[in-house]
Amino acid sequence: MAIVNLQNVTYKYPLTDVPVLQNINLQVEEGEFVAVIGPNGAGKSTLCYTLAGFAPHFFKGELTGIVEVAGVESHNSILSEWVLNVGLAFQNPFNQISGAKYTVFEELAFGLENIGIPRDEMIARVEGAMKLTGISDLADRSPYSLSGGQQQRVALASILVMQPRVLVLDEPTSQMDPIGTREVFGVIHSMAESGMTVILVEHKMEWIAQFADRVIALKDGEILMNGDPSEVLTSPLLPSNGFGTSRYTSVARRAQELGLWNEGKLPITLDEAVRGFNSSLTKEEIPDARAK
Amino acid sequence: MHERLSFFVKRDSPIHRLNPMTKAVMALSLVLIAFLSPWYWTPLALFLFVILPLSLVARVAREYWNFILKVILPTLIILFIMQAFFLPGESRSIFEVFGLEITELSARLAFRNVMRILVMISSFTILLLTTHPSELMSDLSRRGLPGQFAYVVISSLQIIPQMQAKAQTIISAQRSRGLDTQSSFLRRVGGILPLVGPLVFGSLVEVEERAIAIEARGFTSTRPKTFLREIQDTSFDRALRWALIACVILTLILRIWLS
Ligand SMILES: Nc1ncnc2c1ncn2[C@@H]1O[C@H](COP(=O)(O)OP(=O)(O)O)[C@@H](O)[C@H]1O
Ligand SMILES: [Mg+2]
Numbered sequence: 001m002a003i004v005n006l007q008n009v010t011y012k013y014p015l016t017d018v019p020v021l022q023n024i025n026l027q028v029e030e031g032e033f034v035a036v037i038g039p040n041g042a043g044k045s046t047l048c049y050t051l052a053g054f055a056p057h058f059f060k061g062e063l064t065g066i067v068e069v070a071g072v073e074s075h076n077s078i079l080s081e082w083v084l085n086v087g088l089a090f091q092n093p094f095n096q097i098s099g100a101k102y103t104v105f106e107e108l109a110f111g112l113e114n115i116g117i118p119r120d121e122m123i124a125r126v127e128g129a130m131k132l133t134g135i136s137d138l139a140d141r142s143p144y145s146l147s148g149g150q151q152q153r154v155a156l157a158s159i160l161v162m163q164p165r166v167l168v169l170d171e172p173t174s175q176m177d178p179i180g181t182r183e184v185f186g187v188i189h190s191m192a193e194s195g196m197t198v199i200l201v202e203h204k205m206e207w208i209a210q211f212a213d214r215v216i217a218l219k220d221g222e223i224l225m226n227g228d229p230s231e232v233l234t235s236p237l238l239p240s241n242g243f244g245t246s247r248y249t250s251v252a253r254r255a256q257e258l259g260l261w262n263e264g265k266l267p268i269t270l271d272e273a274v275r276g277f278n279s280s281l282t283k284e285e286i287p288d289a290r291a292k
Numbered sequence: 293m294h295e296r297l298s299f300f301v302k303r304d305s306p307i308h309r310l311n312p313m314t315k316a317v318m319a320l321s322l323v324l325i326a327f328l329s330p331w332y333w334t335p336l337a338l339f340l341f342v343i344l345p346l347s348l349v350a351r352v353a354r355e356y357w358n359f360i361l362k363v364i365l366p367t368l369i370i371l372f373i374m375q376a377f378f379l380p381g382e383s384r385s386i387f388e389v390f391g392l393e394i395t396e397l398s399a400r401l402a403f404r405n406v407m408r409i410l411v412m413i414s415s416f417t418i419l420l421l422t423t424h425p426s427e428l429m430s431d432l433s434r435r436g437l438p439g440q441f442a443y444v445v446i447s448s449l450q451i452i453p454q455m456q457a458k459a460q461t462i463i464s465a466q467r468s469r470g471l472d473t474q475s476s477f478l479r480r481v482g483g484i485l486p487l488v489g490p491l492v493f494g495s496l497v498e499v500e501e502r503a504i505a506i507e508a509r510g511f512t513s514t515r516p517k518t519f520l521r522e523i524q525d526t527s528f529d530r531a532l533r534w535a536l537i538a539c540v541i542l543t544l545i546l547r548i549w550l551s
Contacts, residue, residue, distance in 0.1 A: 054504055080513040088508045095501035098509070099447035102426055109520040111509030114439075116516045123520070158509060 001071070002027035003197055004051065004166055009065035011046060011055050020046045022221045024065070028166070028199060033192045035208040035229070036201045038218035039242040044201045047218065048090070048170040050074075051199060053082035070165050084115065087164035091171045093151035096158070097143045104130075104146075104154055105139040111162045125161045132194070133157040133187045149180025156187050166197045173204065185211070205233055205246035209268035217243060234266035248273040255280070299420040307350035307418070311529040312428040313435065319415040321536040326411040328543045330550045332400070335407035343414045352421040356414070364413055368406050375402035425449060430521045439517065443506075 009024040020043045028034050038044045049055040056063040057079040067074035070085050089096065101107040108126040117125065130136045133153045138146060143154055152172055159167065169188065173181040185207050192198050192211060202208055208215060208229060215232040217225040219241055225232045232238075234249050245253075248267045255261040255277070262280045267273040307315070322342065326335040347356040376394040383397040429442035 049504075052508065054507070058504065058507065079507060080510055083508050083510055088504070090501070090504075092498075092501060095498050096505040098443075098506050099502065100426075100429075100443050100506075101446075102424070106426060106520060110506075113518055113520060114510035114515075115513045116518045119518060119520065119522065122518065155505075162509065 003030040003070055004028035004199070005066065005068040006050075007066040007068075009050065009063065009067055011050055011064075012062045013046075013055075013059060014061045016061075020221050021050065024050075024221075024223060026216065026223065026226070028197060030165075030197055031195050033198045033211055033213045034200070034216060035212035035214070036199065036216045036218055037203070037205070037208065037232075037243055038201075042218045043221040044218055045090075045170050046221075048088060048168045048199070048201060051166070051168045052086045052088035053077070053079050054088070057082070083164070084162065085164055086166045086168055087159035087162055088168045088170070089152075089155050089159050089172055090169075091174050093148055093155050093175070096155035097151065098158075102142055103140050104135060104143055107143045107154060108158050108161050111158060115162070125163070129157040129161040132160065132190055134183070147180065149176055149183040152176060152180065152184050153187055156184070156191075160191065164196075166199065167191060169198065169200045169202075171201050171203065173202070173207075181207070203244055205244060205268070206248070206270075209233060209246055209248075217241075219243075230265060230268055233268045252276060299417070300424045301352050301355050301421050302424075303351045303422075305349060305351045305422070307346065307422045309524065310422075310532075311523060311525045312423045312431040313525070314529040314533050315419050315423050316428065317533045317536050319419040321540050322415040323412045324540045325543045326408045328540070328547050330547045332404060335404060335411050338411050339407060339414065343411060343418070346418055347414075350418060350422045352418065355421055356417060359417055360410075360414065364410070368410060371409070372402050372406045375405055427521055427523060430519045431523045431525075433517065434519060434523070439511070443511075 004027065006024050006026040009021055009026075010019045011021040012019045024047070036044055036047065046055060049059065050063070050067060051069070053074055055061060057074075063074070069082075072082075072085065074082065098107060098110045101110055105126060108129055109122050112122040112125060127136070130139060133156055135150065135153050135157060138150060138154070143151065146154065152175075156169075156172070172188070173184050176184060181204065188198065188200065189211060200208075200212070212229050214227065215225070215229045216223055217232055217235075217238065224241065225235060225237065233246060234253075237243075238245055239253075246268050248270060252261050252263075252266045252273055256266070260280060261276060263276040267276050310318075322338060326338050329335070347353045376399050377392045379398040379401050383395045385393045385395050386399065387394040425446055429437075429446055433439055433442045
C-alpha cells in the first residue's frame with residue numbers, strides 16, 4: 001500500500017472562496033522520490049502543508065477528501081503526532097533555525113528533546129544526521145554564523161533526526177547559490193538513497209531530471225500531469241502552461257523545430273542531450289538547417 | 293557573524309559547575325539580603341566579601357570588572373549624584389551648588405542605594421557570566437517551567453541582534469534608493485516610515501514560518517520532554533540553596549524585629 005495517499009483532496013484557506021487545491025489524487029510508494037513542479041501560485045506550498053499536516057491543523061481552513069500517511073488519516077491525528085511521520089523543510093533556511101539553541105548540535109537535538117527521545121539515542125541520532133548531511137565539523141558553531149547552504153543542511157538535518165517516514169521539501173534550494181544548491185542536493189540525494197520517501201518541490205529541472213522517479217505538474221491547484229520524468233519534463237504542455245523547462249530540453253526542442261534533432265524523445269539531462277545531438281548531427285544535415 | 297550572543301564565558305570553575313538553579317537562587321538571595329537588611333553596611337559588605345571573592349573563584353573577574361567599569365560605574369556615579377542632591381535629608385550640609393545641597397544624610401542614603409544596585413547588577417552579572425542560557429533554561433524547564441516560556445526567553449535573546457542587522461540592511465537598501473535618514477528630525481521620521489513595512493511585515497511572515505518550523509520539530513508535543521544537557525544537581529547544591537533561603541528569611545525576620 002502507498003505510504004502517501006491523497007484522495008479527492010480539496011483545500012480552502014480561511015477567509016477565501018476559491019480552493020487552492022482541487023481534487024488532488026496522489027499516491028506515493030515507500031522509498032519513491034517524487035518531484036512537484038508548477039508555476040508561482042499553483043499551490044505547491046499548500047500541497048506541502050497539506051502533506052505535512054499544517055493544512056488544516058495549523059492554517060485552519062477547510063479540507064475535504066482523504067489525506068493519509070502511513071495508514072493514519074490527517075483528520076484523526078493531531079499535528080504534533082503527525083509531524084513524526086512527515087518531515088517538512090522549506091525555502092528560507094534562516095527562518096527554520098529554532099532560535100532557541102546556541103550550537104548546531106543543540107539545534108539538531110531540539111526536536112528530539114521535544115518528543116522525549118532518551119539522551120543516548122538523541123546523541124547517536126544527531127551524530128548520524130550530521131554525518132549524512134556533512135555538517136559534523138559545524139557541530140559547535142552557532143547556527144546563525146553559517147552560510148545559506150550550511151544553514152539549509154542544518155535545517156534538513158534537524159528534520160532528518162526526527163526520522164520521519166516521508167520527507168517533504170518545499171523549494172529547499174530556491175535561495176541558494178549554485179554551491180549551496182549542490183550541497184543541498186547532495187544531501188537530498190543521500191537521503192533518497194537511504195530509502196526515505198521524498199516529495200520535493202523544485203524549479204531546477206536539471207536536478208529533478210537527475211534524481212526524481214516521478215514528476216507531478218501542478219497548475220491552478222490541480223494535477224496537470226503525473227508521470228515519468230522523461231515524459232512530463234519534455235511534454236509540450238509545460239511551456240504553454242507557464243512551467244519552466246530544463247535547458248537541455250529547450251535547446252533540443254528548438255533544434256527539433258529547425259530540423260536538427262532527429263531522436264524520438266527530447267532529452268532532460270546533459271547526457272541525453274549530448275547523445276541525441278551526436279546521433280542527429282552526424283547525419284550531415286547541418287547545411288540544410290542553415291538554409292532554413 | 294554573531295557567534296557571541298550571550299554573556300556566558302566558558303571556563304572551568306566551581307561556580308560554573310554549580311547547578312544553574314543554585315546560582316539563580318544565590319543571585320536572588322544576595323539581592324534580597326542587600327535590599328532587606330536593616331544594617332547600613334550590608335550591601336557594601338556583600339560586595340566586598342561575597343561578590344568580589346565570587347568573581348575570583350568563578351574566574352570571570354576580568355570580564356566582570358570590564359562590564360562594571362565600562363557600563364555600570366558611570367551610571368552609578370550619575371545615580372549617586374542625583375540621589376545625593378534630591379534625597380531629603382535634614383542634616384549638616386557638605387556640598388552646595390546653585391542652591392542645591394548634599395547633606396550628610398542624603399549622601400549616606402545615596403551611597404547605600406547605589407551599593408544595593410551594585411550588588412543587584414553584580415550578582416546577576418556573575419550568574420550570566422557563569423551560566424549558559426540554554427543550561428539555565430533546560431534546568432528551569434526540567435523543574436516545570438513551561439517550554440514555551442523558556443523558548444521565548446532564549447529566542448528573544450538571540451533575535452535582537454538579528455533584528456538590528458536586518459533593520460540595518462533595510463536602511464542601507466532604502467538609502468541607496470534615496471531615503472533620507474540623516475537630516476532634520478521631522479524629515480527623518482517621515483523617512484523612516486518606509487522601513488516599518490518591510491521590517492514588520494517581513495517579521496510577521498518570518499514569525500509564521502518559524503512557528504511552522506518549530507512545530508515541524510514537535511514543539512507542542514505532549515510527550516514528556518528529554519534534555520540534551522545533563523545538569524548536575526548535587527546534595528551540596530541543594531544544601532546551599534536551603535542555606536541561602538534561610539539567610540533571606542533570617543534577614544527578613546531581623547528587619548521586622550529591629551524596626
Ligand atoms: N495563508 C494563506 N491564506 C490565504 N491564501 C493563501 C495562503 N497561502 C497561500 N495562499 C494562496 O494560495 C495560492 C497558492 O499558493 P502557494 O501554495 O503558496 O503556491 P506556490 O507554492 O505554488 O507558489 C496562492 O494564490 C496564494 O495566494
Ligand atoms: Mg511556494
